[in-house]
Amino acid sequence: MATRSLGTTFSRYLRVVFEESSVLIVNTLIGWFYFSVLIFVLGTVLSRWTIFVRVGQHSDFPKEFVDSILLRTAIKGGGFLVAAMLMLFWRQLIAFRDPFVPWREDAWILLRYTSWGSSWVATLLISGLAAVILYMKGNQGWGLTTFLLLGAGAFPAFSGHANAIEGISWLSLSADILHVWAAAGWLGSLAFLLFLERSWRKYNAHSESLLPSLISKFSTSSMVWVGILVASGILSTSLQLSTASDLLTTGYGRILLIKIVLAIVVMGLGALNWTTVISGFQRAGSLVKLKERSMKEVWFAQLVLLATAILIQWSPSGHQALEHGMNLEMLLIRIIGIGMFFYVAFFILILLFAACFFEKKKVNL
Numbered sequence: 001m002a003t004r005s006l007g008t009t010f011s012r013y014l015r016v017v018f019e020e021s022s023v024l025i026v027n028t029l030i031g032w033f034y035f036s037v038l039i040f041v042l043g044t045v046l047s048r049w050t051i052f053v054r055v056g057q058h059s060d061f062p063k064e065f066v067d068s069i070l071l072r073t074a075i076k077g078g079g080f081l082v083a084a085m086l087m088l089f090w091r092q093l094i095a096f097r098d099p100f101v102p103w104r105e106d107a108w109i110l111l112r113y114t115s116w117g118s119s120w121v122a123t124l125l126i127s128g129l130a131a132v133i134l135y136m137k138g139n140q141g142w143g144l145t146t147f148l149l150l151g152a153g154a155f156p157a158f159s160g161h162a163n164a165i166e167g168i169s170w171l172s173l174s175a176d177i178l179h180v181w182a183a184a185g186w187l188g189s190l191a192f193l194l195f196l197e198r199s200w201r202k203y204n205a206h207s208e209s210l211l212p213s214l215i216s217k218f219s220t221s222s223m224v225w226v227g228i229l230v231a232s233g234i235l236s237t238s239l240q241l242s243t244a245s246d247l248l249t250t251g252y253g254r255i256l257l258i259k260i261v262l263a264i265v266v267m268g269l270g271a272l273n274w275t276t277v278i279s280g281f282q283r284a285g286s287l288v289k290l291k292e293r294s295m296k297e298v299w300f301a302q303l304v305l306l307a308t309a310i311l312i313q314w315s316p317s318g319h320q321a322l323e324h325g326m327n328l329e330m331l332l333i334r335i336i337g338i339g340m341f342f343y344v345a346f347f348i349l350i351l352l353f354a355a356c357f358f359e360k361k362k363v364n365l
Helices: 001-048 065-097 103-113 115-152 170-201 211-238 253-276 288-313 328-364
Strands: none
Touching: 001 065, 001 115, 001 170, 001 211, 001 288, 065 115, 065 170, 103 115, 103 328, 115 328, 170 211, 211 253, 211 288, 253 288
């Protein structure tokens, strides 16, 4: 009897472990899929303004081909983003589920009476509307589509840890939103450039590569995006952790540390690519090495997104307002993060003003 009871207890334990592991794996994969689609789609749209507006002025540049790929990719990406949002809703509904209440009632309460539900509905409508506008208006719809998808990029902040910080949620939300935009502007744009190059080679196998004419513009914009990414990341980390030792002593901190290490690897690969660009592709095989390292950069970025999908399922230890007590090291890190954040925000405003100015000047000419 004792052996049978022990066997039953062990089998129940294995069943619980299997169920919890399955839920963690499924939730992580859904989160990874959502982040991957969001970063790629938003990066594709941002590249329209940061890369292709300038290079498209050259007479030998295949502007019609690039415009068609941009449109098709953004429209299909918008559809995938809607699908990813539906998967997020299913995941949230499972976690929110009350077994004593009908599914329909649970879904209605989640959508109608929670901040997560309100943010989700708004983001779903925005994502679908962006794809429809681009499909119907074509190149004339890029401006409104960009604005809408930048709004959709705010969903991770409003539905995640940044919205739970008391007193300074506006700061944490702003940092998280900029973090998503910067990741899209850097890694999403790079992924689209590689996709564009593959499409170009598919239909024009004997033509020259598009990368040499595009990668220099990308490198210039990516330096800005990486700066924004680092500044917003430092600020977000200082808001989520209570002490620097949390990186080693808490589950959230250890996953965050893995994410930071992977992000540093991605930046290192990007730095190697940058050295190839500034050398002007003078060395033999430099273009091939650039493509290989760029692919590695994108794949390691996927690991960063996977770590992020795991991270959002853990509760950070540092949800505290500025007036709460903290040690000196975290106070200094937070001050540095806030200073970098406002510096970057001011720099972005200058860039936007310059972009609007030159756009109007080009129209007048």
